[in-house]
Amino acid sequence: MWSWWSKKETLRERFERIKKELAAGGAAEAGFEVDQSSTDLYNLLNPMLFVGNLIYSFAYLRKIARKEELEKEHLIMADPNAKSQSCDRVACFAGRMAKTKITAGGILEFIQANIERLDNDDEINSDLSVYALLSLSKLNDAYIASFDDKFEDTNMVYGITVNKIQKRISLVFRGTATETNNWSHNMQTGLTKMETPTMLTDELGFSADKTILVHTGFKAYVFNNVEPDPNKSDEPYGKQKYNEIKQSILDLYEQDGCEGYDLCVTGHSLGGALSTLVSFELASSKKMAKHLDGKPVINASFASPYVGGTTFKEAFQALESAGKVKHIRVSNSGDVVAVSAPLNDYTHVGLNLYLNPKARDGYELAYRGNRTMWWQWNLDPLSRHSLVDYWDRKKAIRNHIGGKTLEELYSDKNVTKDFKV
Numbered sequence: 001m002w003s004w005w006s007k008k009e010t011l012r013e014r015f016e017r018i019k020k021e022l023a024a025g026g027a028a029e030a031g032f033e034v035d036q037s038s039t040d041l042y043n044l045l046n047p048m049l050f051v052g053n054l055i056y057s058f059a060y061l062r063k064i065a066r067k068e069e070l071e072k073e074h075l076i077m078a079d080p081n082a083k084s085q086s087c088d089r090v091a092c093f094a095g096r097m098a099k100t101k102i103t104a105g106g107i108l109e110f111i112q113a114n115i116e117r118l119d120n121d122d123e124i125n126s127d128l129s130v131y132a133l134l135s136l137s138k139l140n141d142a143y144i145a146s147f148d149d150k151f152e153d154t155n156m157v158y159g160i161t162v163n164k165i166q167k168r169i170s171l172v173f174r175g176t177a178t179e180t181n182n183w184s185h186n187m188q189t190g191l192t193k194m195e196t197p198t199m200l201t202d203e204l205g206f207s208a209d210k211t212i213l214v215h216t217g218f219k220a221y222v223f224n225n226v227e228p229d230p231n232k233s234d235e236p237y238g239k240q241k242y243n244e245i246k247q248s249i250l251d252l253y254e255q256d257g258c259e260g261y262d263l264c265v266t267g268h269s270l271g272g273a274l275s276t277l278v279s280f281e282l283a284s285s286k287k288m289a290k291h292l293d294g295k296p297v298i299n300a301s302f303a304s305p306y307v308g309g310t311t312f313k314e315a316f317q318a319l320e321s322a323g324k325v326k327h328i329r330v331s332n333s334g335d336v337v338a339v340s341a342p343l344n345d346y347t348h349v350g351l352n353l354y355l356n357p358k359a360r361d362g363y364e365l366a367y368r369g370n371r372t373m374w375w376q377w378n379l380d381p382l383s384r385h386s387l388v389d390y391w392d393r394k395k396a397i398r399n400h401i402g403g404k405t406l407e408e409l410y411s412d413k414n415v416t417k418d419f420k421v
Contacts, residue, residue, distance in 0.1 A: 008120070009125075010119045010120055010125070011111075011115065011118055011119050011120070011121065011124065011125040011130075012115050012119050014125060014126075014127065014130050015130055015134075018127065018130050018131060018134065019134070022134070040401075040403050040404055040405050041328065041353070041401055041404050041405065041406060041409065042394070042397075042398055042401055044298070044300065044328070044405075044406060045300055045328070045330065045353075045394060046394075047163075047166075047168075047170070047264075048170070048264065048266040048300040048302075049128065049132070049302070049387065049390070049391050049394070050131070050132040050135055050136055051132075051136070051159075051161050051170045051172050051266065052172050052266050052267065052268055052271070052302070052387060053128050053129055053132040053387060054104055054107070054132055054133070054136060054144070054159075054161070054172075055144075055147070055157070055158070055159040055161075055172040055174055056174055056175075056268075056387070057107065057123075057124050057129055057132075057133070058076065058102070058107060058144065058147065058159065059147075059149050059152070059157050059159075059174055060123050060124060061076055061107070061110065061111070061124075062076055062093040062094065062149060063093075063149075063152070064117075065089065065092070065093040066089050066090050066092075066093045066094055067089070069089075070110075070113075070114045070117065071110075071113040071114050072109065072110050072113040072114075073092075073093075073110075075102075075106040075107065075109055075110040076093070076102065076106070076107065076110055077092055077093070078095075078097040078100050094149055094150060094152065095148070095149070095150045096146075096147070096148040096150050096244075097144075097146060097147040097148070098146050098248065099145065099146065099251070099256075100143075100144060100145065100146065100147065101143040101144075101145065102143055102144040102147070103137070103142065103143045103144075104132075104133055104136035104137040104139070104142065104143075105137040107133065107137075108133045108134070108137045111124070111133070126388045127388070127391075127392075128387065128388045128391045139163060139165055140165070141163075141164040141165055142161065142162065142163040142164065142165060143161065143162055144159050144160070144161050145160050145161065145162045145169075145248070145252060145256070146159065146160040146248045147159040147160070148241075148244075156173060156174070156221045156222070156241065156270075156271075156274060157173070157174040158171065158172060158173050158174065158241075158245065158271075158274075159171075159172045159174075160172070160245070160248055160249065160252070162252060162256070162258060162261075164257075164258075167258075167260065167261045167262060168261055168262045168263075168264060169249060169252055169253075169258055169261050169262070169263050169264070170264045170265070170266060171245065171249065171263070171264070171265045171266070171275070171278065172265075172266055172267060172271070172275075173265075173266075173267030173270070173271030173272075173274040173275050173278070174267070174268075174270075174271050175267065175268045175269030175270045175271040175272070175303075175387075189215065189216070189217065190216045191213035191214065191215065191216065191308070191309050191345065191346075192213065192214065192215075192216040192219055193211055193212065193213060194212045194213065194214045194219060194223075194308075194312070195212075196208065196210070196212055196315070197281065197284035197285070198286070199284040199285070199286055199289070199324075200284055200315055200318055200319070203322075204318045204319070204321075204322050205318070206314075206315055206318050210311050210314070210315075211311060212308070212311045212312050212315050213308060213309040213310075213311055213312060213345070214277060214307060214308040214309070214312050215273065215277075215305075215306065215307055215308060215346075218270075218273050218274060218277055218307060219277065221241065221270075221274055222240070222241050222242045222274060222277055222278060222281075223240050223241070223242055224240070224241075242278065242281060245278065246281075246282065246285065246287075246288070249263065249282070249288070250287060250288070250291070253291040254291075259291060260291075260293060262295060262298065263282065263288070263292060263295075263297050263298065264297075264298045264299075264300065265278055265279045265282065265297060265298070265299045265300075266299070266300045266301065266302070267301055267302070267304070268301075268302040268303050268387045268390070269302075269303045269304070269305070269337060269385065270305075271301075272301035272302050272303055272304030272305075272329070273301070273304045273305050273306075273307050275299055275300075275301050275304070276299055276301055276304060276307045276327065276329070276349065276350070277307055277308075279297050279299035279325055279327065280312075280315070280316055280319065280325065282297050283296065283297040283319045283324040283325035284319060284324065289324070294323070296323055296324055296325050296326045297324065297325045297326075298325075298326055298327075298328075298406070299325060299326070299327040299328070299350065300327075300328050300330070301327070301328075301329050301330065301350075302330045302387060302390050303330070303331065303332065303335055303337055303338050303385055303387075303390065304329055304331075304338060304348075305337050305338060305340060306340075306346035306347065306348060307348075307349070308346070308347075308349070309345040309346060309347065310345055310347055312347075312349070313347050313348075313349050313368075316349040316350070317349070317419065320350075320410070320419075326350075326351075326406050326407070326410060327349060327350025327351065328350060328351050328353055328406060328409075329348060329349070329350045329351065329352050329353070330352075330353045330355065330390060330394070331352060331353070331354050331355070332354075332355045332384045332385070332389060332390055332393060333354065333355060333356040333357065333358070333384065334384035335384040335385045336385075337385050347368065348368045349368065350367075350368070351365065351366075351367055351406075351409055351410070351415065351416075352364075352365070352366055352367070352368060353365055353401075354366070355390065355393040355394065355397070357393070357396070361397060361400035361401070362393070362396050362397040362400060363397045363400070363401060365409065365415055366415060366418065367415060367416045367417070367418045367419045368418060
């Protein structure tokens with residue numbers, strides 16, 4: 001254990017320590033294996049944490065490469081045959097990457113080739129980052145299929161991963177980057193109208209007279225038009241990020257041999273909120289339903305703030321009742337982000353796994369799990385907000401929550417007693 005006076009562990013030392021722990025049999029305890037032959041809640045959340053961290057790390061490494069020359073840069077470029085020395089670095093390492101195959105093994109190789117530069121970099125120097133890279137790099141047919149950090153300073157960053165071994169497509173949204181202008185959207189906390197998907201009214205009996213209201217800023221990320229690139233006259237105008245994401249997923253189903261794959265959507269913090277908003281839309285898409293073949297969209301969010309109001313909750317529950325979406329929202333005791341409702345009408349959706357060391361088994365489970373900020377406030381309100389802290393606390397409940405599937409939890413009336421459509 002590292003105390004405050006201990007020498008800080010470098011990334012190289014962390015890799016060496018964790019490899020030894022894994023060799024000594026620590027894989028199960030850490031949730032290292034991502035085999036989904038078991039679909040219990042614990043083993044569902046771990047791959048989501050790992051791919052979430054992978055997208056965080058990938059975005060950060062590309063940001064470094066935009067500013068300085070590194071070794072083996074082709075491993076994190078959209079075109080592995082391109083020469084980064086012969087192109088503008090921003091052009092090489094920023095923008096939308098469609099139909100790529102960036103592997104965790106390639107990212108791991110890139111980090112190891114640049115270990116001197118990254119050895120003391122806190123952004124990727126964590127147990128979660130190392131476990132995620134080592135675990136995902138074991139998968140021979142898994143990769144980042146699409147990624148977009150084009151407008152990182154003002155817009156969202158997302159990635160779509162494919163795991164052909166476990167037949168899963170995962171859409172990952174990165175959270176707020178503190179050095180960017182993401183907060184300008186986050187602070188648009190009013191509620192705004194969202195168009196009601198026709199599936200809700202045509203097939204699920206949702207009243208067309210009801211107005212679905214969601215967070216103005218979060219909606220702007222996904223459904224406002226893509227910002228045009230002033231340097232490209234052929235840049236598509238009027239194209240929404242959501243349409244771009246949806247088409248990328250449809251292309252995987254229709255063109256890349258992913259028919260019948262599960263669809264999971266995840267994110268942390270801002271990314272968690274966006275994952276829920278987009279899961280709602282994907283679950284109510286008639287085109288997507290053809291490929292899901294009766295299976296739900298699985299939404300696993302971490303540290304998500306409130307997304308919408310009462311009517312959004314009602315519409316979301318209509319999809320849940322129809323088996324179109326299942327949502328596990330993981331929140332942490334002491335994390336104020338997940339409990340800060342800007343307006344009285346805001347309410348959470350989905351099952352809430354509340355990680356609380358003071359609870360009997362280290363967690364509480366309930367439908368929605370609305371809580372007030374006053375019960376979460378502490379002297380360092382963001383101290384329990386990081387994805388690393390969520391991973392640490394989730395590991396601690398492994399022996400208590402294992403064996404319970406998301407399907408079983410939705411069927412447990414003791415858990416969903418507050419579920420009302």
